[in-house]
Amino acid sequence: MESKFHFTVNPQSNQLKFQQLVDSVNDAVSKNLLQVGDTLPSVNQICKESSLSRDTVFKAYAELKNRGVIESVPNRGYFIAKAVTKVFLFLDTFKAYKEVLYGSFLDSLPETIAIDLHFHHYNIDDFEKIIKESIGKYTKYIIMNFDHERVAEIISQIPPSKLLVIDWDVNSQEGTSSIHQDFGQALYDSLESGLELIRKYESFIYLYPSFTYHPKISIIYFEKFCSDYKINYRTMYDFKKFDLQKGELYLLVSDRTLAKFLDQCEQKNLVPGQDVGVISYNETPMKKYVKEGITVISTDFQLMGKKIAEFVITGEKTNLVIPSKLTIRKSL
Incomplete structure (x- = not known):
């Protein structure tokens, strides 16, 4: 035959x-x-x-x-002998919102596709080692890149047709597919949609701690928004100096800082949404229930997971931005 x-x-x-x-x-x-x-x-x-x-x-x-x-x-x-296709999935860390993405991704795949999940934790040496060991073993490579000068060279070992960069479109080579969120203009637009509520606070503070890897372009667009709308603001980098005061609104990119915010609310008898405000980055299943609801700016991680699965199944080249939006709850 x-x-x-x-x-x-x-x-x-x-x-x-x-x-x-x-x-x-x-x-x-x-x-x-x-x-x-x-x-x-x-x-x-x-x-x-x-x-x-x-x-x-x-x-x-x-x-x-x-x-x-x-x-x-x-x-x-x-x-x-078998039609199982192996896919390499390389995430930065496994946080609650990544679990939403991962679950949606798996639910959208047929049983004939097997996923090997790895984490790099923003360690460039681990990133390089794991990528090098994976070359040639998978039909598709789904990778969360990060902002490091060596990333582009390392992932260039993967054929562009097999590679999909997700969540953050950074350090990817020409011809590579991407499914990502916008950390700049989308932040500005989200804040703009909540302008009236933001204005009720005396100052707006972006807490950007040294331990975060959140894209720094967000600082530029946060400050531009506040400047354009004449809002009293500052960007705080030292997490140790965090000292919540009545009349302050915080933009937080880490759930660790959100926990600190809520701790200080309890200690100082401050009510979120009345005495102080908070906008947290990245939706998680619990944020809608904590303190009657935490306001979030988030992309749709469930949709992102489905679109990543489509790339794996069809192999069609894509460059898709998943929209972000402000979900208003009691904390604002």
């Missing part, structure tokens, strides 16, 4: 030829061009059609067998 699969070496690729063959088979399975039970070309046929050595083809087929993608039967040859 003639195989549906045909392989051509890409001489411009930096990948070894055996790895190109492995990736080509995995891609064909991922795109449903090869299904369980379909036969692959014989070693001799691949050698003849692609000018590869027998050792190279045997090495590629052995790798695919080790992964469980193919099996071999004497006098029959090699065939597809």
Whole structure:
């Protein structure tokens, strides 16, 4: 029986030829061009059609067998054993809103797609090591980049067609797909939608602690908003100097700082939404219930998860910005 699969070496690729063959088979399975039970070309046929050595083809087929993608039967040859597609998912940390994204992503995928989840915690050495060890083992790479000068070079090892940068579109190479949020103008627009409530406070303070990795462009747009609307404001960087006073409104990008805000409300008998105000970044399932509701600025992480799944399933190039909005609750 003639195989549906045909392989051509890409001489411009930096990948070894055996790895190109492995990736080509995995891609064909991922795109449903090869299904369980379909036969692959014989070693001799691949050698003849692609000018590869027998050792190279045997090495590629052995790798695919080790992964469980193919099996071999004497006098029959090699065939597809299972249609599970492996996807590499690389997040920064696993916080409550990331759990929403992750859950939505998994729920939107068919059972034939398996996810390997890793975390880099903004450590560039771990980031590089884990990426290097993953090369060639997955059909798609979903990566949360961060602001470091070496990130772009490290992820350049991944073919752009297989790579999706999520949440923060930074340090990505040309031709790479992205599904991300806007940390600049979207912040300005969100604050603008709550302008009347913001004006009831004497001062508006952006607490941007040294331990956060939240994009610094948000500082520019926060200060621009306050300047444009003549709102008394300041940006605070020293978390240790946080001392809540009546009449203050805070923009918080860390749940750690939100906990401190709520602690001081209890200690000083200040009521959120009356004596003091808070806008927290990133929606989580609990924020709608804490203190009768915490006002949030957030992108739609559930929608982001669904769109990431669409990229994995279809492989179509995308550059999508997921909208952010202000959800007003009692704390404002």
